[in-house]
Amino acid sequence: MEKAIILAACAIGAGLSMIAGIGPGIGEGYAVGKACEAIARQPESKGSVTSTMLMGCAVAETTGIYGFVVAILLLFVIPSMFLGML
Amino acid sequence: MKVRPESKKQIVAEYIVTAVQNFVKSNMGKVFEFFSPFIFSLMMLSAFSSLSSLLTFKPPTSDINTLLGWSILVFMMIIYYKIKSMGFLGYLKSYTKPIVLLTPFNILSDVAVPVSMAFRHFGNIVSGVVISSLVYGSLSSLSSLALGNLPGFLSKIPIFELGLPAVLSIYFDLFSSLLQAFIFCMLTMVYIKMAANVKE
Numbered sequence: 458m459e460k461a462i463i464l465a466a467c468a469i470g471a472g473l474s475m476i477a478g479i480g481p482g483i484g485e486g487y488a489v490g491k492a493c494e495a496i497a498r499q500p501e502s503k504g505s506v507t508s509t510m511l512m513g514c515a516v517a518e519t520t521g522i523y524g525f526v527v528a529i530l531l532l533f534v535i536p537s538m539f540l541g542m543l
Numbered sequence: 544m545k546v547r548p549e550s551k552k553q554i555v556a557e558y559i560v561t562a563v564q565n566f567v568k569s570n571m572g573k574v575f576e577f578f579s580p581f582i583f584s585l586m587m588l589s590a591f592s593s594l595s596s597l598l599t600f601k602p603p604t605s606d607i608n609t610l611l612g613w614s615i616l617v618f619m620m621i622i623y624y625k626i627k628s629m630g631f632l633g634y635l636k637s638y639t640k641p642i643v644l645l646t647p648f649n650i651l652s653d654v655a656v657p658v659s660m661a662f663r664h665f666g667n668i669v670s671g672v673v674i675s676s677l678v679y680g681s682l683s684s685l686s687s688l689a690l691g692n693l694p695g696f697l698s699k700i701p702i703f704e705l706g707l708p709a710v711l712s713i714y715f716d717l718f719s720s721l722l723q724a725f726i727f728c729m730l731t732m733v734y735i736k737m738a739a740n741v742k743e
Contacts, residue, residue: 515667515726519659522666529669 463539471531477524484517570732574741578732585613586728593668593720597712604668604720607661614657617731621656624738660730664723671715678708 492510567579596602638649686703
């Protein structure tokens, strides 16, 4: 019974922690949209705009990645730790 | 090796070296040109570690210890250049900069630098590994569901695993790992340049 509760709580927590994916999605969408506008306005600056956008996107992804790391910990590390304690 | 390059190998090698030196010079300034071997070796180590997942190895960058090692190395260089530019007392004083009350937050934001660098790289590579392993598992169960009832070796043919994972692999293995190697080096250069605070 305790095992089942722990496993269910870990799975629910992992699902909740992936809500963090919303923020980077919105942010990167804005960034890519603005980059498209910039390229449409000045097509000759495509290279520098694209590399700056990729850099900014990868940095903006960080918070989503934190949520993902927490989800990975909840799915693979925490259950074995707690089940060993029982 | 000659002063005027003749062989193809030497021309390619000289092209790579000048490209890396120009890249580092344009990002960190002429003073830090000597950083280019370090930056390029960091980039190649990260890129080839991540690309080894193409050959079905477990990439070394999907282990947090590798990334924490690299980012702590970078963190020590940042501290070294901060102490060099401000002096040791000035460095300690810089933690109490706007007001003394903010000292814990300054320390926290300093510690967040290596942690965020390591976790960004780690999370990107591990998400690729996890998602592609999930896809491989589901595809193999799908093809055993479709062909499992056939007699003999016909039931072992992986029809669904043939081309579909390659599309994912282009994004997760090629694009993501090369981009993360680039980002790691870019952030290293930016942080060290900010710490050294050199006037051009």
